[in-house]
Amino acid sequence: MKIVRVHLLISGLVQGVFFRHYTFEQAHQLGLTGWVRNLAGGQVETIIEGPKDKVDEMITWCQHGPQTAKVTNVDIQWETADGSFKTFDII
Numbered sequence: 001m002k003i004v005r006v007h008l009l010i011s012g013l014v015q016g017v018f019f020r021h022y023t024f025e026q027a028h029q030l031g032l033t034g035w036v037r038n039l040a041g042g043q044v045e046t047i048i049e050g051p052k053d054k055v056d057e058m059i060t061w062c063q064h065g066p067q068t069a070k071v072t073n074v075d076i077q078w079e080t081a082d083g084s085f086k087t088f089d090i091i
Contacts, residue, residue, distance in 0.1 A: 001051050002051070002052055003049060003050060003051060003052075003081045003083065004049070004050070004051075004052045004055050004078065004081050005034075005047065005048065005049045005055075005078070005079045005080060005081035005082070006047070006048050006055055006058075006059060006076060006077065006078055006079065007045075007046075007047050007076075007077040007078075007079055008045070008046045008047075008048070008059065008062055008074055008075065008076055008077075009039075009043050009044075009045055009074070009075040010043060010044040010045075010046070010062055010065070010071060010073075010074050010075075011042070011043050011071070011072050011073040011074075011075075012069065012070045012071040012072035012073065013069055013070035013071075014042070014043065014044045014065060014069050014070075014071060015038050015042055015044065017065075017066060017068035017069045018066060018068065019036075019044050019065050019066060019069050020036045020037070020038065020044060020090045021090070022065065022066040023036045023044070023046060023061075023062065023065075024036060024088060024089075024090050026058060026061050027048065027058060027088040028088060030050065030054040030057055030058055031050060031051075031054060032048050032049065032050035032054055032055065032058055032088055033048075033049045033050060033085035033086060033087060033088050034046060034047040034048040034049050034085050034088050034089075035047055035085070035088065035089045035090070035091045036088075036089075036090055036091070037090065037091045046062070047079075047085075048088075049081050049083070049085050059074070059076060062074055
């Protein structure tokens, strides 16, 4: 099973709507590792590692987020997975 890493910058109404919390829950349900955080400019940033099919599911989820969010853009950058994450955290 190939492990991949993706770095996402999520724009829109994504802060103050529990986006990080729901991202954390979704990542745990999918068995993914990495982290999620708010950025000063109003975006949410996340790095996710795991099996390609599960990471793809997570990207799809991030493109709409929880019901309270209004995602307008997701910038997707594929990176080299290095297995450095043991859990998925909110930072």
